[in-house]
Structure formats: C-alpha cells, structure tokens
Amino acid sequence: MSKEHISIAPNYCHVCDTRGGCLGTQLLDSPEARQQLVQAKKINRKGDHIFREGEDADAFFVVRSGSVKSYLVTEEGDEQVLGFYLPGDVFGMDTDDSEARMSSAIALETTSLCRFPHSYLTETTDGNKLLKLSAEQMQRDHSLVLMLARKDADGRIATFLDDLAHRYQSRGYSGSSFLLSMSRQDIGCYLGLAVETVSRTLTRFQDSGILQVNRREVEIRDHDTLSELAGNHPEKANKEAGGLESA
Amino acid sequence: MSKEHISIAPNYCHVCDTRGGCLGTQLLDSPEARQQLVQAKKINRKGDHIFREGEDADAFFVVRSGSVKSYLVTEEGDEQVLGFYLPGDVFGMDTDDSEARMSSAIALETTSLCRFPHSYLTETTDGNKLLKLSAEQMQRDHSLVLMLARKDADGRIATFLDDLAHRYQSRGYSGSSFLLSMSRQDIGCYLGLAVETVSRTLTRFQDSGILQVNRREVEIRDHDTLSELAGNHPEKANKEAGGLESA
C-alpha cells in the first residue's frame, strides 16, 4: 500500500504552499534542504503512531495530507489531547532536555507527512525561525489554556468548530462543510468535556440552526452565531444559545 | 551543562546557579555574552510591567529574585494567568510571527531580572539550546492544560501548591513554608477557578490538617497527602479529602 517516493520537491510542497507558505519550508533556504525533506516523506495509516511520549526525538513533522492527533497520557491512563494538526501544520517540536518526546502523535486517518530532522535544522537554520515555529505552538497552547479556563461547554465546542472551519478554509477547503477526522471521545479529551456533553452540545447547536451534524459530517450554517458563541462571552453566549434554542 | 561558566559574573549568576544551572546562562558560551547579560540587569517594583502583549519583543528574561506573573487579557477584559515565574525561571519566549509579545508580564513584588536580547541569542546560540528553552515553556503549558482539563478544584489547588513547594525547595528555599506572592484572584485566574473556590479549598485543606494558611503565608504540613491530591486522581482524591475532612 505504500506509495513510492516521487522524485522532485515542488510537487511535495504544493499543498503546504497553498496556505501561504508551509512553515516547514520557510526553514529550508537551500534546494538541498528541500530534497532532504522530500526523501523523508512518510505515509501513515489510521491509528499509526508517528511517535510516542518518551521516544528519542530526532525530527519534527509537517502534515501534507490527512490529520494527526497529539496527546499525552496521565498516570491513570487517561488521555489528554493537546491538539489536532491539519495539512501545513507543524508538530513534534515539544521535546524535553534529553531530546525525548513530551507527547505522542497518532494519525487520525491515512496521512502523509514531511519529516524535518532536528540535527539538520539546528545546525543550519538561524534561531529566529526556530523561535517562530515554537511561537506558533505556544500560541496554540495559550488558546487551549484560555479555552479550558474561561469558556463553558458551548464556548469550547463553538471555538473548536470555528477554529477548524478557519483552518480548512485557509487551506483551500470548504470552511462550511467538512468531515471531522476525530471521534467525539477525542473532542471531549481535547476540550476537557465528557463525550456526552460534546454530543449534547452539537445536537443543541443543530436544533438552534447553527449547524447540521451527522456523525462525522459537519455543515456550518451560521458562522456569525458560531463565532459569537466562540468568543469569550460565557454569560452572553449562554443567553443567546438559550434564545436560539427556544426559537 | 558544565559548571565552569562562573568566571565573569559570579555575583549575578549566583542565585540562578543554586538551582543547578540557570537556563539562561546555558545559552551563553562566551564571557562577552555573560557580560552583556549582566549589564542588562534590571529592577522592577511591584506592579511594574516587564512587557505588555503586542509590544515589540527584543529580549526574554530570567528571574533573579522576586516573582513575575504572565497573563493575557480576553476581549472582555478578563485576565487569564499563564504562569508564575520564580528565580531562575525563563519567561518572555512567546512572541508571534512579527516578533510581538503574545502575553504580558508583571512583577508581583520587587523583582530583579536578567535580560537576554533575542538578536544576540539567535545569532550566536545554536538552535538546540533554543529548542530546549522553548521546550521548558511548552512543558509548563502542557501541565497547565492537563490541570485545567482533567482536575477538579482540589486537584488544581494541590498541584499548584505542590509545584510551588518543589520549585522553592529546588532553589534552596523552604519547600514547606513560604509566602505566596500572588493574590487569591491571581491563583483563581491561573487555575480557572473563582476566587471563592480558591479560598474555600484552602480553608478545607487547612481543616484537613494538610496545611496552615494565613493570608499569604502557607505552611505545608502533609506533603504526601498534598501530592496525592495533586495527582490525577479526581475521584480518589475527592474521597480522601473527604476522609481527612471528617477525621
């Protein structure tokens, strides 16, 4: 089933470039660098681990197609999802002092990745670019913290969908109609909510006319309201959802 | 890693070295670098901002003495605390693509800082060290996410105190008896809890004999139980707290 490596780089960077420049390629100024990247291309099938917490970290990755879930496991075996990565996204930067993975990553569907060796990058890339890459990850982490600390279930789900919509759209896909590659369980583990709450909230949003859901299929019908719910207006958001509900 | 970096600025690096090597100095291999660092020392008084979100970011900092709160402000003006930094901690790494601050930082008390110019570091320091610095910050962020997503109020407060205790201890201060430099409000904003919940939980811990609290003074009396409560055992932790409460 493994697709053979194809020869030239431009093809491989096409997808990522559509989002206005794959962060990864911005690190690679030379043609040789790109070629290295291409040779390291890799295909993962649904459920394959890209890496696991604790493993040696010698590279990070850029998603070419498909999607990836990053997570860690608590002492009890509970899972905490840290993020979902779509085409163009960089992941796998989080390594501890001894260059070990601080989280695990698994393919949510058949997924193609570009691999960036750490050694190569830290030697040839100037620090600024690395800092920016890290910054992107920190930005995401901060958003998640803010969501978990200050938003109620409605706000979290709305933010989650709104974010997905924007990311899909900026990548040339539809921002209104897409397929969720992650389960309700995954969403719950990401947002700090019980599966039941995720399900209920989606149903309620549907009843309010904000969106249409059928299993993994999502169609957003009212981006404005969704975006409003996503905003940090816990009280106001609540009231508006209630209003829509009864309408 | 090596301990031989004390030659030029022994006075200034002494405090940080007590924790087994200030992360900042690990970045600076040359004596000139250290001298630059030392010259950039800065004092902030309680309530002074070290930087604000959106400002140009040309440096990051290491706490020499005192403590710092990092936070961001939501659209409504609500505050979300991202972390507290104690002597030896690095902060101010989080900048966006255009080198602007992604968060604000304010001194919680009279505080002395070492300043590390970005420009200098990104030019002379190899990428690996930068990645490690970022990793430390990400590690903290992940812990916070995990706390917010999976722990109840008891677990959060316990984790918060346990963490502080460990950090103080590893810096040569008492890990059992210390002064909180942040208000209940700050703690609540950090842990995603209402001020009242913070206060109530502390009181309950005190009644359980786990600790002694008086305003900002904290004395931990039962590290083991505190640590157990801090673990990700929401249900179990609850029961045990209840048991102690009634005992």
Added chain:
DNA sequence: CGATTCGTTGACATGCTTCAAACTTCGTGG
C-alpha cells in the same frame, strides 16, 4: 450475522459559580 465501537439521549447527583455580606488589611489624607 453477531460482536464491537461509536454516538445519542435521559435521569440524576454534585461541584462549582454566582450573589451577598461581613471582616481584615492597607494606604491615604486629615
């Protein structure tokens, strides 16, 4: 076609927030 996983829905319990009020500490100015 059973077995398993995933998603939905309902009923109930509860932990936390919110609202309200009292108290303490601290700063400021009279």
Added chain:
DNA sequence: CCACGAAGTTTGAAGCATGTCAACGAATCG
C-alpha cells in the same frame, strides 16, 4: 494618630452546568 475608603479574603446560601450512570440505536468489522 486616627478616620476613612478601597482592596483582598472569607463565609454562607442558592442555582445551574456539567459529570456520571445507564440504556439504546447505528455503523463498522470480521
């Protein structure tokens, strides 16, 4: 030195959002 107000902390009561438990339906897989 005291008066006074502002800010921080604590405590109580009540309401509600979310978790938990339980059962069912739907899709997927071997």
